[in-house]
Amino acid sequence: MKKYLELEKILGHTFKDKKLLKHALLHRSYGNENKEYKKISNERLELLGDAVLDLVVTEYLYKNFKESSEGDLAKLKSMVVSEPVLAKISRKLKLGEYLFLSKGEEVTGGRDRSSILGDVFESVLGAIYLDSDLETARKYGLSHLVYEIEHIYENDELIDFKTALQEYSQRKYKEVPTYELIGEDGPDHAKFFKIGVFINSELVGSGEGKNKKTAEQKAAKHACDSLGIKYIETL
Template sequence: MGTEKIEGFQHKIGIRFQDLKLLQHALIHSSYANERRMTKEKNNERLEFLGDAVLELVSSDYLYRTYKNEPEGKLTKLRASLVCEPTLAGCARDIDLGKYIKLSKGEDMTGGRDRDSILSDAFEAVIGAIYLDQGLETAGKFIEKYLFQDVENKVLFFDAKTNLQEIVQGEGKGSLSYELIKEEGPDHQKVFTVEARIGDRVIGTGSGRSKKNAEQHAAFEAIKRYKKQAASENEDGHSCI
């Protein structure tokens, strides 16, 4: 990675590395290393392993201190929603991490820079690099800045389909289904658009890189709509969905 580009990334995340090689290492995907016949330890998988452990510790500490009255089971569920692949990929997109990752030509051409698995792994690798370079405190501040914002919505999104199903069943207004209404883009960069429906009525619409992700977004949209309307419609004695 060019000096100017890596300087730009450091500026974006607000951290200046003492050892730039650690940051460069965190951004080397296995496909790039394989294409250039590097040894396995040159890719970012070991840093990802370390970053995953740091992330689990920091997120556990945060949840323990923030949700003081919640039992272990609820804390485990909350943590799972924060450290899952889609959530971490979203955090990676917030810092434009995809454009800094070193990929093979083939991986790059097939949409690797916006693939959830690659983005989430690189985000964890960056955490690992920060930890090695500047310790747990700085790594924790990075995680707090980019992951612990809007936690309630992250948790809601993680369980959106399950939560929506429970809401629909509680309302007793019909069965919930998801309908694919549109596919756009080339095979390696498809965007799917899905509607969440009760019968023929659309209650939420969402798009994503997979049908499953699009369904999750549609369910999340339906729940947000439900929560927004719940108070006023309940006062009138009407159903919200």
């Protein structure tokens, strides 16, 4: 009970139905070692929370990004409700510490696994919605997500710079960018690759990485920065 009170304080919501909070924290692995929870997990609440989150975020974007196209709003929404963002918020809330996990899931790092943490943010949101109403759930969700929305372009992990560059190149030059290996360093077991990206045979960006995919993404980002390209035009 003490742990629930601690978590409610962190969440800023006192549950009328404490069972909802517990269900929101029940990972499906817990039932493998506890027969009474064999058919109970947070997956149904996660589904509900996902729907609430989708509505809340879409509504916020619609009202606050009035000059954005439907396509840009869809891109932005998919970035905001992505696993990295939701897992980041769950880590801030320390939700991993309160999860009910199997011993096997716990020893393999389940409490800090992004997929699990992203899901539990949604299941808790679903629980708050059922315990109260949509307005309460909206306030809870946006209290954590507005900052992420306003700073989303600073999160390189979420942005597909290769797609942004390709769309720009096709629109302006009717040509697809090409990526070429322009250098590599290090021993065979620890290679470091340098990739250049070209448009009309002109080098527009370069990037380095431990694999070619990472280097290409960095090269595309370099090109986007140099050419003033934004993944979402109104940000």
